[in-house]
Amino acid sequence: MKRIRQPIVSVLGHVDHGKCLLPSELVFTVDFGVIRIEELFRRTNEIFFKDHDQEIRVLNIRVPAVLDNGRVDIVRAHYVWRIRHKGKIIRVKLKKWTEIGVTPEHPFLTPDGWKKARDIRPGDLIAVPTRLSRGYRIEETLTISALESLLHPSRAHAEKVFFNGGDVRSIEDITFLEVEEVFVEDYNGYVYDLTTETHNFIANGIVVHNTTLLDKIRGTSVAQREAGLITQHIGATEVPVDVIKKICGPLIGDPSKIRIPGLLFIDTPGHRAFTNLRARGGALADLAILVVDVMEGLMPQTLESINILKHYKTPFIVALNKIDRIRGWVPHPDTSFVMSYQKQKQEVRETLDVRIYDIMGKLADLGFDSDLYMRISDFTKKLAIVPISAKTGEGIADLLAVLIGLAQRYLEKRLEVGDEPGEGTILEIKEIHGMGTVADVIFYNGVAKVGDNIAFMTRSGEVRTSRIRGMLRPRPLIEIREVKGGEKLVNIKEVSAAAGIRLLADGIEDALPGGPIKVYKTSEDLERVKQTIVEEAMLRIKFDREGIVVKADTLGSLEALVFELKENGIKVKRADIGDITKRDILEVTTETNILNRVIVGFNVKVTDEAVEIAKNENVKIILGDVIYRIEEELSEWIDNVKKNIEEQKRLTLIYPCKFKILPDYIFRTSKPAIVGIRILGGCLRPGTRVLRPDGAVVGIIKSIQSKGRSLNIAHEGDEVAIAIEGVTIGRQLKPGDEVYVDIPSSHAKVLMNDPNLTPTEKEILEEIARIKRHRDPFWGL
Secondary structure (H helix, E strand, O other), X not given: OOEEOOOEEEEEEXXXXXXXXXXXXXXXXXXXXXXXXXXXXXXXXXXXXXXXXXXXXEEEEEEEEEOOOOOEEXXXXXXXXXXXXXXXXXXXXXXXXXXXXXXXXXXXXXXXXXXEHXXXXXXXXXXXXXXXXXXXXXXXXXXXXXHHOOOOOOHHHHHHHHOOOOOHHHOOOEEEEEEEEEEEEEEEEEEEEEEEOOOEEEEOOEEEEOOOOOHHHOOOOOOOOOOOOOOOOOOEEEEEHHHHHHHHHHHHXXXXXXXXXXXXXXXXXXXXXXXXXXXXXXXOOOEEEEEEEOOOEOOHHHHHHHXXXXXXXXXXXXXXXXXXXXXXXXXXXXXOHHHHHHOOOHHHHHHHHHHHHXXXXXXXXXXXXXXXXXXXXXXXXXXXXXXXOOOOOOOHHHHHHHHHXXXXXXXXXXXEEOOOEOEEEEEEEEEEOOOEEEEEEEEEEOEEEOOOXXXXXXXXXXXXXXXXXXXXXXXXXXXXXXXOOOOOEEEEOEEXXXXXXXXXXXXXXXXXXXXXXXXXXXXXXXXXXXXXXXHHHHOOOOOOXXXXXXXXXXXXXXXXXXXXXXXXXXXXXXXXXXXXXXXXXXXXXXXXXXXXOEEEEEOOOEOHHHHHHHHHOXXXXXXXXXXXXXXXXXXXXXXXXXXXXXXHHHHHOOOOEEEEEEEEEEEEXXXXXXXXXXXXXXXXXXXXXXXXXXXXXXXXXXXXXXXXXXXXXEEOOOEEEEEEEOXXXXXXXXXXXXXXXXXXXXXXXXXXXXXXXXXXXXXXXXHHHHHHOOOOOOOOO
């Protein structure tokens, strides 16, 4: 029996996390005591996401934070960020308290709510915990040196000192202290931040705020956590349709007509993660939200994401974020965009309109006809733009309403599923304390039960079988990877698509992240399933007969990189998962085309043996963790190689050149004749013979000089002195003559088909050909 499953919605594009601390700021934790945030970053090696500008690492520790009711309690810090920052840093100093250095966007808690550092002034009040630990109260002066005295590597010591022997509620409540001074400084380096459950934590004894992109969908405003989750990492959160109806209200029309059971959000920081989540050779996501910063427009990473969405034909909408940053914008929290827009001043609306039209123009250049969602009648012909503010919640209801409408109207056939054996995609493999190795999986079709046989691809490329030992499913509105253990997850015996679950099975630690996982019933089914897995996992990349070698850390990364390279005209002979080894280098050494003697690696390492062989065999290795930067480096390398090839060719071939003997610069008439010339076109080298317009070949150029320096080459426009052996000025050559270099017929034959000749060189070559063919009709042919 067929039913309609919930659509899988992927979020990708702009990652915003500009609210950060300086490396030396001290963070209060349960697990490590008081610790510098830079050191906290180094304490974990599990990289969650990384590109040129930022790196996110999995943390999962306990920290004190302020709850919605104003009480201080212990919450989870899931991730720690490190981000490049070049710009201003603001230092805020409280009276009889510490100071802290943050980026201008970083908010502090004040009696009037959260206030950005750039807006803080002396005399303002900022929240601090009433009691930090035994012996430190707000009536006493707190200094950084006093905080540093709490630093200790022992967790047991940290809990004893920081929490008075383990009473986690000995840190309670907050109070407000007056700002004494505010300093603004220039800074160029790394800044850091945490992602916590409450979006704040305590650093330097001060309550500081952090945020995640579009966390308003989750419901950080008011008292509700009702609207799902879109975070800065790959995750899976189910948002029931009842919640969506409550948030969207009248925007979705008659609620009884909604047949979609809800939305399943997965968040992908950039297209690398998006392409790693696949289903049956296509994108796992049924719909995508492309987040664009209204203040920045389309960034290089955004363009990459658009290319991937086009390639996989994934329907998407544009969430135009940060409308609250438009100058003069008056926030109306959690209201629809249409309502908030109508309440803005005319000049504010016009400013936003200009930015929207500019982005629409950029999208048009990429082949998309776009418009604001409320102006679109046919969503199959136009790309919808939904302006939002992740900070204030404005436009979030509009976004959800558009997603529900698109899914129900255009994707119902795709969303039909039955009770056949389950098919899914592995999000990631991880080690969970008390559970062992688990797989976070999205099942997009069919049914899976505890005890079912499963097949999946391993990192080595083989298909392995196992049996489901257990499954846990997040409670509604809880992201599958939000916690390290099993809390907020419930044991289930059976799951129907679409759903994100945590799966336990023997051998799952070797499974390929991003690879398929399938349930099978019989041994006959297994053979078919194995073949399907191989086809889906490895045969989705088309290779060329010749080209470069590509290596990557995951299947999705590999596919994304190969796709982008091919889009830029780069042929790929082989692509594989894993580090670059001796075998890869030796394969490349067989290439006769020097432009193919290169290996590109995405987020992989190179063995020492491979590095040594590459040096000896002239094999180029290009590594990186951002696709467009790899493309840039590869393109630059190819250009340099082509330039060197061209320069070497110009050393072996005589290229066209025409020059004029300057009448006023006859320094010697013979033995050798020394004259001043002007290069009219092409380039001139010593050792070439001189060709007159009448076809006579006279003399040979022995040397070229300029300002007393000998030259190996002179270019168009240069005025230089040359020595010509075998001529007398006034006889074979005269002042004012315009002459050529003599080109052998065999050289001319090559040059006739040289695409790198300049227009001037081509013109001169044609003039020389007309001269030479008076005596030899087959010259250059």
